[in-house]
Amino acid sequence: MGDNQGVDRLVAVLTGLPPVLVLALVFVLPALESSTLLGLVVPGETAILIGGLVAHTGELPLWVVVVAGTVGACLGDQVGYALGRRYGPQMLARASGSARRRAGIRRARRLIARRGAWAVVLGRWVAVLRAVVPMVAGTGGMPWPPFLRANLAGGLVWATAVALLGYLGAASYHRLERELGIGEWALLAVIAAGVVLHVWRRHRRVRQGRADR
Numbered sequence: 001m002g003d004n005q006g007v008d009r010l011v012a013v014l015t016g017l018p019p020v021l022v023l024a025l026v027f028v029l030p031a032l033e034s035s036t037l038l039g040l041v042v043p044g045e046t047a048i049l050i051g052g053l054v055a056h057t058g059e060l061p062l063w064v065v066v067v068a069g070t071v072g073a074c075l076g077d078q079v080g081y082a083l084g085r086r087y088g089p090q091m092l093a094r095a096s097g098s099a100r101r102r103a104g105i106r107r108a109r110r111l112i113a114r115r116g117a118w119a120v121v122l123g124r125w126v127a128v129l130r131a132v133v134p135m136v137a138g139t140g141g142m143p144w145p146p147f148l149r150a151n152l153a154g155g156l157v158w159a160t161a162v163a164l165l166g167y168l169g170a171a172s173y174h175r176l177e178r179e180l181g182i183g184e185w186a187l188l189a190v191i192a193a194g195v196v197l198h199v200w201r202r203h204r205r206v207r208q209g210r211a212d213r
Helices: 002-015 019-035 045-057 062-094 097-103 105-115 118-123 127-139 144-171 173-212
Strands: none
Touching: 019 045, 019 062, 019 127, 045 062, 045 144, 062 127, 062 144, 105 118, 105 127, 118 127, 118 144, 127 144
16 A cells, blocks of 8 residues: 555656656657766656656647657767767777676677667667667767668657556556566566577577588
């Protein structure tokens, strides 16, 4: 009961913020996330979640929250990309190994090496990668047109999903909790199936290799 009352109070406080302030945060926090690496400390999705909560009260249209979040996210990534192109090599050369690990630089490089422009879309769903992938993409010389396309697509889908999450959460956070629980089990099932498939395919290749001998 106490937990429910605490959530009620939190929702009341968030939805009581001035709509203009909420909309400004929805734009500014995602914009600062990768352009200033603020996302390593404060994820930009926090502001969009609040925007979704406020949209449910009718103080803001949901589509306005989505647009503000998308524009802020894409603008911030473009700045991060440009800074990576211009100053990335010098910044990475001066950063210590521990600082690179904390910032997820190596992880971002591996993702970009494997996925190319898709890394920009996929990285948006992980707070640390969301903050550094644009800069690493710029530093690594990823061409701007594919980066821009991935940036726009990833930003739109991400902002829409997070805003809807906040909107639905305000409508019924208990139901949302149950839905997320189902989603987590489904995700675990998909991961488990992928691991089993990978092991099976690897085992089959080994058997084929032995047969060829």
